[in-house]
Amino acid sequence: MDDKNVKFKEERIRILIISALLIISCLLIYYFEVILRTSILVAHFFYFPSILACLWWKKKGLIIPLFLALILIIFNIVPEDQFFTLETLNNFMRAISLFIVGVVVSFLSEHISKREIEFSEIMEDLKRSNEDLQQFAYVASHDLQEPLRAIVSFSQLLEDRYHNKIDNDGKEFIQFITEGARKMNTLIKDLLSYSRITTHAKPSKLNNIEKILKNALYNLQEAIKESGAVITYDKLPIIKVDKTQFTQLFQNLLSNAIKFRREEPPKIHIGVRKRNDELLFSIKDNGIGIDSKFFDKLFNIFYRLHTKEEYPGTGIGLPICKKIVQRYGGKIWVESEIGKGSTFYFTVITEMIKD
Numbered sequence: 001m002d003d004k005n006v007k008f009k010e011e012r013i014r015i016l017i018i019s020a021l022l023i024i025s026c027l028l029i030y031y032f033e034v035i036l037r038t039s040i041l042v043a044h045f046f047y048f049p050s051i052l053a054c055l056w057w058k059k060k061g062l063i064i065p066l067f068l069a070l071i072l073i074i075f076n077i078v079p080e081d082q083f084f085t086l087e088t089l090n091n092f093m094r095a096i097s098l099f100i101v102g103v104v105v106s107f108l109s110e111h112i113s114k115r116e117i118e119f120s121e122i123m124e125d126l127k128r129s130n131e132d133l134q135q136f137a138y139v140a141s142h143d144l145q146e147p148l149r150a151i152v153s154f155s156q157l158l159e160d161r162y163h164n165k166i167d168n169d170g171k172e173f174i175q176f177i178t179e180g181a182r183k184m185n186t187l188i189k190d191l192l193s194y195s196r197i198t199t200h201a202k203p204s205k206l207n208n209i210e211k212i213l214k215n216a217l218y219n220l221q222e223a224i225k226e227s228g229a230v231i232t233y234d235k236l237p238i239i240k241v242d243k244t245q246f247t248q249l250f251q252n253l254l255s256n257a258i259k260f261r262r263e264e265p266p267k268i269h270i271g272v273r274k275r276n277d278e279l280l281f282s283i284k285d286n287g288i289g290i291d292s293k294f295f296d297k298l299f300n301i302f303y304r305l306h307t308k309e310e311y312p313g314t315g316i317g318l319p320i321c322k323k324i325v326q327r328y329g330g331k332i333w334v335e336s337e338i339g340k341g342s343t344f345y346f347t348v349i350t351e352m353i354k355d
Helices: 002-035 044-074 086-161 168-199 209-219 221-227 243-259 317-327
Strands: 205-208 230-233 238-241 267-275 278-284 332-336 342-349
Touching: 002 044, 044 086, 086 168, 168 317, 205 209, 205 243, 209 221, 209 230, 209 238, 209 243, 221 243, 238 243, 243 267, 243 278, 243 317, 243 342, 317 332, 317 342
Parallel strands: 230 267
Antiparallel strands: 205 238, 267 278, 278 342, 332 342
16 A cells, blocks of 8 residues: 555656646747747757656657647747748657657667566566575575484494494495595585575674684684694774674684695784775785686685695685675685785675774
8 A cells, every 4th residue: 555655646746747847848938939939949848848758657658749749830830921931840840859759768768667677577586596595405404414413323333333243344334424424414514504694694783803803713723723823913893794604704714724724834814904985804824825717716616626635625615705795795805826825805895884
């Protein structure tokens, strides 16, 4: 009911605007034709209401330029002793051009409206498909964990109970089953985390990014201690974000900086600066670096630059980072050179910054 009232009010406003323009146009044509005895500028006054009418009402709006074209011809004052003059021809051509403009505007407006409706339907279908896909990923990931846990549990039980009765090949097979199930469980957990970014997102609140970073560092304390990583950071702002998701964002990026290191201990710096209307964060390391030909592929889900034997992982960490950053209207990218480390950048719009 509210939508109908809004549309009705909008239609009334449009009618009032067109009516006002028509009255003004008629007064102007009377002034020029009758008082000033010239029709040079008369046709120009009719274009605005004609274009607006055809733009708003499509084919139905053609009644306005048709009406005005007739007025343009009728108001032409022809001397009594002349049946046809150049002025008559001029007014007739102006009337035709006025109506043609109305037809063109009407056609274009109708064409654009159809394309807008089609685009809206496509976007709605895409949104619905995306939501269904995310829900499917969440449900599938959640439901698959239980049978995988059962596979691991029964494999271990089989090994423990029949340890003396199983030969070395059998023990190796059980180990393959267990390791495969654990890897699959890790992959499913990461996929679950990926789907939860939108399906289980929490409302954004003002958070101190330094505290969020410290939470991520606490979660990575074992890896930091083992690698001897030295991590420094600038003074970080207070912005409106989801604390859990931004902790995961920093944790994933820092984990990669520690994992893909050279022989020397990792040196990592987290920087931030204001750039135009956004905040630009950077995480710079002195690791092994990345070939520039892989920059565009890095953030694709399940994409890996290295084998699992070289570096463990599932290839979902960076896609999760990308999805988190996109939720806040930002972008994420990398600049790197082989053997000279990498710098990951991501942006956050300044609307979220606390003054």
